Amino acid sequence: MEKVQSYIEANKERFLEELFDLLRIPSVSADPAYKGDVVKTAEFVAESLRKAGADNVEVCPTAGYPIVYAEKIIDPSKPTVLVYGHYDVQPPDPMDLWESGPFEPVIKKTKAHPDGAIYARGACDDKGQAYMHVKAFEAMVASEALPCNIKFMIEGEEEVGSANLGIFCKENTEKLKCDTILISDTSIIANDVPSITVGLRGLSYLEVEVTGPNRDLHSGVYGGGVANPINVLCDMIASLMDENKHITIPGFYDNVEELSSEERSKMNEAPFSLEEYKADLEIDDVQGEAGYTTLERTSIRPTLDVNGIWGGYIGEGAKTVLPSKAFAKISMRLVPNQDPERITNLFAEHFKNIAPASVKVKVHPHHGGEPALTPTDTPEYMAASKAMETTFGKTPIPTREGGSIPIVALFEQVLNAKSVLMGFGLNSDAIHSPNEHYGLFNFYKGIETIPYFFKYYAEMK
Numbered sequence: 001m002e003k004v005q006s007y008i009e010a011n012k013e014r015f016l017e018e019l020f021d022l023l024r025i026p027s028v029s030a031d032p033a034y035k036g037d038v039v040k041t042a043e044f045v046a047e048s049l050r051k052a053g054a055d056n057v058e059v060c061p062t063a064g065y066p067i068v069y070a071e072k073i074i075d076p077s078k079p080t081v082l083v084y085g086h087y088d089v090q091p092p093d094p095m096d097l098w099e100s101g102p103f104e105p106v107i108k109k110t111k112a113h114p115d116g117a118i119y120a121r122g123a124c125d126d127k128g129q130a131y132m133h134v135k136a137f138e139a140m141v142a143s144e145a146l147p148c149n150i151k152f153m154i155e156g157e158e159e160v161g162s163a164n165l166g167i168f169c170k171e172n173t174e175k176l177k178c179d180t181i182l183i184s185d186t187s188i189i190a191n192d193v194p195s196i197t198v199g200l201r202g203l204s205y206l207e208v209e210v211t212g213p214n215r216d217l218h219s220g221v222y223g224g225g226v227a228n229p230i231n232v233l234c235d236m237i238a239s240l241m242d243e244n245k246h247i248t249i250p251g252f253y254d255n256v257e258e259l260s261s262e263e264r265s266k267m268n269e270a271p272f273s274l275e276e277y278k279a280d281l282e283i284d285d286v287q288g289e290a291g292y293t294t295l296e297r298t299s300i301r302p303t304l305d306v307n308g309i310w311g312g313y314i315g316e317g318a319k320t321v322l323p324s325k326a327f328a329k330i331s332m333r334l335v336p337n338q339d340p341e342r343i344t345n346l347f348a349e350h351f352k353n354i355a356p357a358s359v360k361v362k363v364h365p366h367h368g369g370e371p372a373l374t375p376t377d378t379p380e381y382m383a384a385s386k387a388m389e390t391t392f393g394k395t396p397i398p399t400r401e402g403g404s405i406p407i408v409a410l411f412e413q414v415l416n417a418k419s420v421l422m423g424f425g426l427n428s429d430a431i432h433s434p435n436e437h438y439g440l441f442n443f444y445k446g447i448e449t450i451p452y453f454f455k456y457y458a459e460m461k
């Protein structure tokens with residue numbers, strides 16, 4: 001292991017420069033304007049795996065963006081780890097809130113990252129974290145210290161629902177055959193409080209369209225006489241939660257997993273400061289479902305949020321208009337035993353039921369995803385735990401997180417293997433927001449920790 005770590009130490013600067021090159025390619029999967037760049041990013045990742053020493057590197061075409069596959073089989077009788085990550089990123093918008101260009105990486109110091117952080121879209125989610133695996137692999141190969149087989153599957157559609165990854169997995173079960181899946185696309189509690197993610201929420205995402213009169217109207221001539229679809233949409237959305245911030249859709253909580261009071265008090269023992277949380281977000285108070293703590297509200301409880309709402313006149317100045325249509329994008333985060341398809345249907349049915357006769361309602365489902373729980377009694381969890389303990393000097397805490405990686409549940413079903421979520425980001429790293437960043441400490445700590453995971457996993461399996 002000494003050789004691996006000294007290889008990393010000797011090549012630190014180059015690793016960072018290479019990551020900067022990767023971050024400069026704007027791989028925004030949601031916006032077709034970036035199509036060429038997303039494909040270029042896949043090529044970049046493939047080339048970096050080739051240079052690191054991987055065999056059979058392929059840029060596999062799909063109906064959407066390509067999936068990068070690579071492998072190094074040292075001995076078929078040894079265990080195989082499949083590393084999953086994504087090279088696509090969220091749109092950088094709103095652009096004017098970035099302090100430096102989203103695709104012009106720079107290092108800046110922050111309170112959470114006194115040693116500096118890499119500012120760029122995708123720095124943490126997930127280019128920076130996926131690239132740690134490429135570099136850890138390079139170090140293991142160069143030091144002849146790869147202790148088991150490794151496969152890589154880095155996709156380009158995670159941020160838009162991974163529609164083609166499921167198909168790819170189903171069509172390539174033999175090629176992807178593995179004993180476990182290792183993913184770095186989640187957070188740790190703090191740089192001195194390591195944690196391993198053992199739960200992710202699911203997702204149901206949809207768009208609603210409310211139509212009032214057949215055309216935009218003069219808000220004086222018609223105002224007061226016909227339904228304004230924006231007003232109606234606001235009423236309808238407001239009614240989706242009661243005064244306890246309980247979601248009112250009938251059947252919504254039917255299958256929700258209730259944690260025992262022991263489990264709940266255990267999870268609330270994790271270090272968390274409500275004061276720091278509020279200060280970081282510059283809010284005077286938090287808000288959420290009655291009877292639950294902030295940690296619980298953001299991990300083990302389902303939610304409903306409007307992600308965007310529009311309609312009518314939003315240009316300069318004032319226009320007196322009573323619009324014909326109003327729209328909203330709505331997401332629901334789901335917890336174990338809630339089925340995204342069922343929830344989407346329940347929402348659609350309820351939303352149509354509560355619409356007054358003065359409007360027409362359409363509901364368009366987008367992507368969804370199943371929640372996931374990963375066990376702690378597996379060799380992969382224990383290997384990750386021991387690896388982090390080695391490099392952080394503390395045993396990591398198992399935590400449930402609020403975000404979603406829908407493909408984790410699918411991996412278990414299709415590849416029949418469990419995942420281990422050994423991420424290195426911080427919740428304050430502004431993923432999906434302007435000024436996303438990733439600590440240099442975290443980038444290097446990840447590269448340092450990953451080879452230990454492989455070592456311990458090979459020993460335990």
Ligand code: BES
Binds near residue numbers: 369
């Ligand atoms: N890496 C995130 C998910 C995440 C972030 C999990 C932090 C835990 C902690 C992932 O890239 C993501 O953003 N997923 C989407 C889901 C998807 C279907 C668009 C999400 O959670 O919104």
Ligand code: MN
Binds near residue numbers: 086125126158185
């Ligand atoms: Mn991600």
Ligand code: MN
Binds near residue numbers: 090125159432
């Ligand atoms: Mn993301």
